[in-house]
Amino acid sequence: MQAPQSKEEKQLDAGLEGLITKVHDLKNQIAAFINKLETEYETLNWPSMLDNFALMSGQLNSLKQLLRGDKMPALRNFVLFPVLLSQDPDPHLEKLTEGRVVSCNHDLVPDYLRTKPEPEVEEKINLIANKAANVNIETATKQLNSLNKITSNLLDIINSSKDEWENDAGQKGSQPQTSQQQDTTNLVAAVTKGLRLRRPDPSMQQMQAGPIHSMQQVQNPRPGMGKMPSAIKTNIKSGSAHPYQRP
Amino acid sequence: MEGAGTSYSNAFRFVAPLQEHLLQGSILDAHCEVLLHRLRGLCDNADTTPETFSDYEAVYQLKNNLATPASQYILLRVRQALDHPEAPHHIRYLGQAEVGDKSRHTLVRACFDVACSSNVRDFLNELGFKLDHEYVARGYFFHKGRMKVMVSKIYRMQQPGKTDQNTLEPITQSHMVELSVVAPMGQDSIGEEMKNFAEQLKPLVVLEKFDHKRLP
Structure with a gap:
């Protein structure tokens, strides 16, 4: 060598x-x-x-x-063939293949050195190839045309249903509002605090009427009446503050 | 007198450590039918037609001498079924609703229910309670396990004490939707269950823990 x-x-x-x-x-x-x-x-x-x-x-x-x-x-001009097949483990081979192949045996070689498909597969491929070769050109074009037709029809159907579907989704997004936050607030306020349910209280009405009355009094040219309340207020204030300021 | 109110509410807490877990929402009248349909599918009493109710509720208040504004009044709610006059009246105390943190999915408030005789309103008046407000709630009732769903329309009463249909006036164009569970204290797992249920009603109704402090 x-x-x-x-x-x-x-x-x-x-x-x-x-x-x-x-x-x-x-x-x-x-x-x-x-x-x-x-x-x-x-x-x-x-x-x-x-x-x-x-x-x-x-x-x-x-x-x-x-x-x-x-x-x-x-490379196709070169032939690789196994010289020796052995069931014994070959450490060199194991090292070369990083532990994947332990020995060059009868089980592995046909798979590793295969250059052609398995005979059954080859047979099937040949059969199909023959069939394809035997097809008449006219029928082939006919079939091709009908296939194209079917495909384009199918595409149309898919596109139209896609449009429909998208429309549906759009409508779902714009679904009419079924609830209003303001109404929720009003209802909860009514049920828990009686808001908008309370009747105008007669005593409240009097209180509301009170200030208007005094306003009229203030507008009245008599000054003594208007000053009276404020004087009382200051009196109370100084009276209550006094004992703490001077013990 | 000082502290009378606290001992009062403490007494409630002591007597009945029950809590109501609550989620609230509303639905426009026009879509109410859809919601009822969905609830019939989801709830336990699906085979029967939805249970209806028509209740009159009067809320009585007693002034409290406490300084905190939250507990200025003690409110007691008296309910009576208009469609079942023979049924006992029902009196209910509700505590302040707590929102809690994010880990809690529902409002929680103390809750105390008692059935009572029909002269309870006179009794409350004698005790010094005053009628604060009253309303009529009509609607549908569903339940799923221990969860209670109420879909109700709230009516204002135009004349005091009159519950005839022609004197009632709806306060909104919506039905109120409430999902609630009354459970012993400390059962926080119920919140998860309620949240999952509320999730199934979206987007029709958004049931949320409605912070009562946000109310006007």
Whole structure:
């Protein structure tokens, strides 16, 4: 195996190395993201989620570019086949795969090295492909037209019911008022404090009439009558304050 | 005489440590039917037609010598069913409604109910109570568990003591809606139950703890 490497082999080695680093980057990124989801799910916000997705999509793109690049040999021309299958655990393999694959055995290899779908699936795909190939162009256009028609009809129906629904919602928002705060206040005031229920008290009427009477008296040109009450007031005041001022 | 009022209300508290939990609201007459329909669906007595009532309430007051304005008067409310003349009269004392903090969902006030004979009003007059105001409440009664829902129209009486239909005058174009529970003191969990019930009547009626200090 130590034979001098051909130019193609060198290219393949270099290409694979690049591919491995890119895939490794992508894997790390996904692992970090999963870790974030598991540990920071309470504080994680949507923008930082989007950032993570953008990073991954960028890495996928660069991987794609590498695969399409000029320096990458056509990988499909190479065949990978297992030389040895063994049920025994292989520590080297386990280390390489970070504990995911313990041994290169008969159970795993068909899944990992698969390049084609399973035979049953392939059969089904072929069947459908044949059927599609056999369809008459005319019938195809006919069916296409009818499908378009149905779709546009359906869209119309959805749009019209959406309009209706929005109208309904709008009407619900403008539902007529069923209660008035002022009425609540009035009713509560009436029931708890008798507001607007109390009859005008006859004694109250007298009290209301009183001031008017005295007003007339004040307007009366006789000054003695008007002064009398104020004199009494001051007398009472000084009388009550006196004993405390001079004990 | 000093402190007579406090001992009076303390006596009530001692005799009956019952509290009324209360939420209040109103609904315009035009929409009352919808509310009744909804209440019939929500409440226990759904199978029967809503229970109606027509009550006359007279509120008597006795002046109190206390300095605090809140307890200047002692009010006693005498109720009598106009549609059931044979039923006993009912006298009720209500304390000051407490709003409390946000954690409490309802108004809470002390409450004391007694059934009594029909001459209770004369008796109160003899005691020195004076008629403060009177009104007629007519409406519907529902219950759900221990919650009581009353939808009633409040009428002013144009002539003293006359409860004929033609002398009654509605004071608003709305029905009053009250959700209440009378429970022993300290049962605050009832507030949660009442809040959930009130939530189901929105937006038709907004039942809230109406701060009575806000009243004019």
